[in-house]
Amino acid sequence: MSRFVCFAFSLITLGFTLGCPKPEPPVVEQPRPAGPFKLLVLDDAPLAEAIEREWQAREERSLELEQSTAAELLKSDKVDADAVIYPPQLLGELIARQWIEPLPADLLDNEALDLADVFSSVRRMELDWGSETYGVPYGSQTLVLMVRPEVMEKLELEIPETWEAYQNCVDRIAASEFCTGDAPQFAAPTLEPLAEDWRGKLFLARSAAYAKNPSNYAVLFGLGSVDPLISQQAFVKGATDLKKIAQSIPADLQALLPAEVGQQFLAGKSALAIGWLSPKSQANEDKLEFTPDFAPIPGAASYWNQLIETWEERRGGRAESVPLLTASGRIGSVSRSTHNAQDAALGLILLSATDSATQVSPASGATTVYRNTNIGGITQWVDPRLSSEGASTYGEAVALTLSSAEAINLNLPGADQYLKALDAAVTAILAGDAAPQEALEKTAIEWNAITDKLGRDAQKKANSASLGL
The missing domain is CATH 3.40.190.10 (Periplasmic binding protein-like II)
Structure with a gap:
């Protein structure tokens, strides 16, 4: 079967999935603290601005939003907020430092979070760690x-x-x-x-x-x-x-x-x-x-x-396409510094829910649609010059990619170090300064050194957890 036929069949299947729009699910109503919700947003000023607008439109409770960079955060000793929104590549690093915690188990079936509506690879490769769910999605760009x-x-x-x-x-x-x-x-x-x-x-x-x-x-x-x-x-x-x-x-x-x-x-x-x-x-x-x-x-x-x-x-x-996730995007997690993990998770869920997604996620250049029910609004995530037909085709390609069972990721502790070494190798290969085999063997040596520095036993456990094992 050709890729075109497989692609068309997948789109038909996706069409049935999207054919019956769901009502906008409410955030589960629970008593909320009277104090402000403290949120840290990393490396994404446009997303932070959109979050402030959406919060003011939906919540009477005040929001204390701080912006920073991943580099600055990793120089500190904790996430000094109730919750943090960050690139999914950092998930393993934040877990290893014990700065974030899993979402409360009783919220995993929250109708507003609606994890079943999130593209399967996003959940598996970017939100989950081992058997636990740490992340709330805000969208992940994909090639x-x-x-x-x-x-x-x-x-x-x-x-x-x-x-x-x-x-x-x-x-x-x-x-x-x-x-x-x-x-x-x-x-x-x-x-x-x-x-x-x-x-x-x-x-x-x-x-x-x-x-x-x-x-x-x-x-x-x-x-x-x-x-x-x-x-x-x-x-x-x-x-x-x-x-x-x-x-x-x-x-x-x-x-x-x-x-x-x-x-x-x-x-x-x-x-x-x-x-x-x-x-x-x-x-x-x-x-x-x-x-x-x-x-x-x-x-x-x-x-x-x-x-x-x-x-x-x-x-x-049969040809198999294997997407790379965690290369871009934003997810949110509950900080271990919070005094109320339940409330911190609900604050993140409010900003990620179906009815908030189109108001928050498109502001960021690092995100795209992440829910089946948002495919119909794909035009808000793409260049406005694109026709509705072109936008729809793009959304279908993204949905298929982010629903692939074959996706891989790189969100281990030290992911930035591994990638830095790899970038140097690829640069040498492209410049003709080293043959591919030679450059990648050198990278393997450097990756082993990074692993030893971080702790081989810890990285072994993290590798399994990152793969959902």
Whole structure:
């Protein structure tokens, strides 16, 4: 079955899910303290401003909102607030420091929290730790494939199911009239987020489908030993693929973040792109002259079996897309400093519930829809130049991605340290300063040193908990 047919079938299934809108669920009414609700928001001034507006519109109780950065928080000794909203990559770090606590068990079936409505991968990869739920969702951006359908039709190309097919599309577009001649239509056949502090995440997103297989939970670190797997052949191939694709992107477009990729794609700079859309746009810009298509990022029909150290075909030769979560987004957790965990959780839930989601989450460039019931309002999360048809297709691609059973994450304690080492390796690979195998073997050594410094036994437990085991 082709990816297009699978994609269409999934959308039909999703359509049935979304076909019957739910009534807006109320926050469970419980006695609330008279004092202010103290909330800390990290690295997101626009989200903090939207939270203040929404709180004032819904609550008589005062809100004491403080803004800070993750870097500043990690220099302190606690979360000095009732609750904190932060990037999901920090979940393991905050748990390891014992600064946050699980949501009260009796609120997990709260109708306003409505965890069943949250995309399954968001809950599993970003909100849960082991058997407990620590996070309240506010949305997580995810990479999607962006396509100019008229280009694909002219060149008789199909939306690629695999990274190999994607590279073939890029090569065909690069050699076509669209990118050659005296007046090429596009500056590049494709664009990807190659900004210095995003290269490592892009590399993981591209390699994941080669590394994830039906017989393993662990992709980045071994379960039994927490030894890094980053130098295995799945990642070497991912690095080789990335280096080849980077060579097709002009130097002046190789420092883009995912949202900037989306903006440049909509501006007509490329025929394909791997990135995401944000609601930001110039006020004087008109509607687009084309309707882009969107799909989950490509995957792979074969994977590296680390147990027997060989490449194997997936069952039926079916390509699998493996999303990377925790690369962006915002979640909220109850602080151990609070005097009332129940109230702190309810405060977070109020700002995340279905009827608040469209007022709060779209303000942040790090978030997108996170509930099935909010797909109908996807236009509030994307560039306003996009047509309703284009916005709907984008929302469907996001929903499928964030509902994938194959998603991976990186939210261990020290995640920022692991990613910093990986960014350096990917930079060296792209610059031609090191071969993929050499660079990734060095990264594995550095990752082992980070693990030893943080405590191997503790990281082993964290790795299992991060995977939901």
